[in-house]
Amino acid sequence: MTQTEQAYHHLLEAIVKGDILPGTRLREADLSRELGLGRGPLRDALHRLESRKMVNKVPHVGAQVVDFNPVEMIEIYELRERLEGMACELAAERMSDDDLAALGELLTTHRQFVEKHSGEAYIQQDTDLDFHFHIIQGAGNSWLTQLLCDELYHRVRMYRYQSAHQKARPERAMKEHTQIFEALSNRDGELAAMLMRRHIATARENLIRYIANTQ
Amino acid sequence: MTQTEQAYHHLLEAIVKGDILPGTRLREADLSRELGLGRGPLRDALHRLESRKMVNKVPHVGAQVVDFNPVEMIEIYELRERLEGMACELAAERMSDDDLAALGELLTTHRQFVEKHSGEAYIQQDTDLDFHFHIIQGAGNSWLTQLLCDELYHRVRMYRYQSAHQKARPERAMKEHTQIFEALSNRDGELAAMLMRRHIATARENLIRYIANTQ
DNA sequence: CTTAGGCTAATTGTTAACAATATAGATTGA
DNA sequence: TCAATCTATATTGTTAACAATTAGCCTAAG
Structure with a gap:
């Protein structure tokens, strides 16, 4: 299993279960350090989360966990x-x-x-x-x-x-x-x-x- | 507009319109050279195409344009x-x-x-x-x-x-x-x-x- | 006191080099 | 001759350094 997939599933479950609260800003550097991988795979994971609408991403600004709407x-x-x-x-x-x-x-x-x-x-x-x-x-x-x-x-x-x-x-x-x-x-x-x-x-x-x- | 998005839209249209034929293997190195960007943004674009089911990706093997099914x-x-x-x-x-x-x-x-x-x-x-x-x-x-x-x-x-x-x-x-x-x-x-x-x-x-x- | 402008720091976007993996061909043995 | 294994090559996965952009802060002028 590739690191991107691992990171994706990990983050997805964390968001779904509320371990990462809605509205939380997801900084690539911090997260990659915490999860023990490079920023590349992490970015891939964030992109996947974005296309599943679990995070909002704004170019040059960053990713944010979706808020309850x-x-x-x-x-x-x-x-x-x-x-x-x-x-x-x-x-x-x-x-x-x-x-x-x-x-x-x-x-x-x-x-x-x-x-x-x-x-x-x-x-x-x-x-x-x-x-x-x-x-x-x-x-x-x-x-x-x-x-x-x-x-x-x-x-x-x-x-x-x-x-x-x-x-x-x-x-x-x-x-x-x-x-x-x-x-x-x-x-x-x-x-x-x-x-x-x-x-x-x-x-x-x-x-x-x-x-x-x-x- | 970020390069990832450009590449995504470009490839999507090419696939939809048949400029890239179904079943075509998409090699990252070749494509990045043709489109004039690095492999990073291109990989992002391929991931997005995968989640939209326009290409099939197999880990360590590569991406392939979906065939008509x-x-x-x-x-x-x-x-x-x-x-x-x-x-x-x-x-x-x-x-x-x-x-x-x-x-x-x-x-x-x-x-x-x-x-x-x-x-x-x-x-x-x-x-x-x-x-x-x-x-x-x-x-x-x-x-x-x-x-x-x-x-x-x-x-x-x-x-x-x-x-x-x-x-x-x-x-x-x-x-x-x-x-x-x-x-x-x-x-x-x-x-x-x-x-x-x-x-x-x-x-x-x-x-x-x-x-x-x-x- | 308010506001506009520029500057600095933090963060993302991008690139290129490196490591890991799979495929295909060659080689050897039965 | 065929099958299995090994090796070389091509390709993807990963990392770390570099460039570009944004947001916040500070300064200074009105």
């Missing part, structure tokens, strides 16, 4: 609504029975987790994404997968870490996931898509409410 | 269908009257062009994209705009240049554009979205037919 966040959720709805349509047609079975097991595991650690939101984060990723993969459209997983989801994860104190609703999400899974099992793409869109629309409404409360 | 092309059209449908829904709500008027003028200009140069497909290319871009902008979702214009459309343009000999159907496209415009003018987002999805679905079917014929 309510407008963009809502834009991203508008996109997720359509794209993951599309993923459901395609997944209902294209997922293999084995894939569906795996998704079912995932759901069972999650349900046990939710029942055991009821209310611990931070665990819900990853399990929730697992479910979504599995369906996205199942759609069998590599461009759709990249758009969602490589372009949009980093921001979604970043937002979730920032608003981690916010009460999640694992039981409700669990129920909605189960409904989506059943629709997929019945190969009813139209229904699965509708449920997924509604599922994400609910999340978007929570997001809007959260934004309104924090301002 | 029917499967990916269909994936992209599947995405366009949904995303531009979405753009229509949003544009019907959010476009200003001035924007709509401008779109109408665009359409008039195009109609005159089509009537004058009936059948000259290569002119149709850009004017067609103008129409689509205008609506995408009108949706007022910066992430949607970036996804479509920066990630997907380069490939679409590349494909169009490659299949330029294929007979376009300017009159039909013109008619469909007009219908979409009218729906937008009536602020009927649902209808506009449906027409747009169908418009792109038609293009996708042509694409599939074209692929079948060339194999």
